[in-house]
Amino acid sequence: MTQSKPSRKKRKERMEAEQHFDFRCDPGVPCFTRCCQDVTIVLSPYDVVRLKSTLGISSEEFLDQYTIIISKEKRLIPIVLLKMNEKDKKCPFVTQAGCSVYEDRPWPCRMYPLDMDDEGLFFLITDPSRCQGLSRSEEWRVGDWLADQGVIPYDEMNALFGSITGPLQTHELDIDNPDIAKMLFMALYNIDKFRDFVFKSSFLDRFDVEESRIEKIKRSDLELLKFGFDWIKFGLFGQKLFSVKQKAAK
């Protein structure tokens, strides 16, 4: 039997990427899948793209079936939460064998048992009484844990998302047109509807978009999401990421 040693880091103690913590989770832990019940999981636009793709459904269907959307006054972008089952409060994707969407699980599930604060430091969000994996003696360097869990592409996309949400938090924009909030939500979270908007409306008659980029956004949700981020930055913050076609300008 492996001798367990106490976890080195206490809950809430901040860690740099170079620091270490002890953790091992597998189906042998008595608490297996307990962390997939009654949890608040905030979804980013990239989480939604990955999940709807692995489930083989449209972004609209995903939003309808699996999310709770919380809008607040004066907040242009609502919070999108993964909806737990009404009856048992379990995540809709948890099974006895574990996570059924493991390869495409959202960012918070990849990070667990860690989270990151506003300064980019890491901390444990649970303790060994609830997450027994923290009492097991497998040592992880924080940076290696993030790479192993596939967090890095998520961080890259979340940084792009943050380049929209960050300025919105610091500067209050004087926007009270609900159609703008709807457009924003579509470009961020309802990627399939946004694709229809780009290709089935007069969008491409109005904006100059390179042919190679048009081809990319036709084929890739990821490229389309990046395109949507740019379009929002152009529309909301006036960043010169698009140019209006001469004819449309007239």
Ligand code: SF4
């Ligand atoms: S609570 Fe911790 S050890 Fe238990 S299943 Fe979840 S991550 Fe693994």
Ligand code: SF4
């Ligand atoms: S998505 Fe997977 S890992 Fe995350 S809570 Fe649901 S079942 Fe658990």
